[in-house]
Amino acid sequence: MASRPVFVALGDPQHLVQEISIDFPWSPGFAPVQKKKNVSALHEAARKKGLYPILEVSTKSEAKLGQRLSAFNLKIETEVGAISIESAFQGSKVFKNGGPYTDIYKMDSRSAKRDERLKNSGPLTGFDYFGQKWPLIPKTAFYDWLYLTALEPHQEFLKRLYSYAAFSDIEFNPDKSINCQARTCALMVSLIKLGSLNLALRSQSDFIAMVASDSFNQAHSADLLQRQLL
Structure with a gap:
């Protein structure tokens, strides 16, 4: 079950x-x-x-x-064209030791989710979507x-x-x-x-x-x- x-x-x-x-x-x-x-x-x-x-x-x-x-x-329309929600989300992550990795925006969804930098950059601290900062809470x-x-x-x-x-x-x-x-x-x-x-x-x-x-x-x-x- x-x-x-x-x-x-x-x-x-x-x-x-x-x-x-x-x-x-x-x-x-x-x-x-x-x-x-x-x-x-x-x-x-x-x-x-x-x-x-x-x-x-x-x-x-x-x-x-x-x-x-x-x-x-x-997909969402952005200044770099239409990109998937998955790629937009992953590419906007900001970590203690790096990010946002905006080149992820142009990746396909599966590649975006599996990008190794998302696992190796320390704790997530927030999001940066084309300059717009988002907090972790809510x-x-x-x-x-x-x-x-x-x-x-x-x-x-x-x-x-x-x-x-x-x-x-x-x-x-x-x-x-x-x-x-x-x-x-x-x-x-x-x-x-x-x-x-x-x-x-x-x-x-x-x-x-x-x-x-x-x-x-x-x-x-x-x-x-x-x-x-x-």
Whole structure:
């Protein structure tokens, strides 16, 4: 058995996203077919708890929408052209002993995530995105802002997200990572429910103010010690 979270958009200003842990039978292995078995098992277990339908947001999704919304595939427009969310996030990391490594912006998503400098530059201290500095706390703020900024122009995607009861990412393990594309999709829907998306994206300070309370309600903020973001 394994346990993975699914994320529900609450539309509550103080608690935008609910994380629900689901136990399900795990199929070991790294082959894509095994990953898809796990997605199906997770969704079936969640359905029994009344959570249906669920969108898997990853390259392993059976739904084209879920694949398109993977941080590996979703792109953000920048001054150096369109780059993936994954490359933008990794290339903006600042460490005690180096960074940001902005050449990562032009790498493909997999290469960006695996760049050795991200592991050998000491503790993460913040983010620098084209000169805009982002703090480590609220813990998911920079990743969420990047993702929502990239997703907001795709109005056809936003309408379709509304039809889902929850979102999952089979690759996300909360014991090892903090940021999750499925959680950010739930955050997007929650902000839309509140009519606050445009306000949240108006400025960095507005965004942080909007998500701060919710961030401290999440499991990853049980303590304020920033883990290495993966």
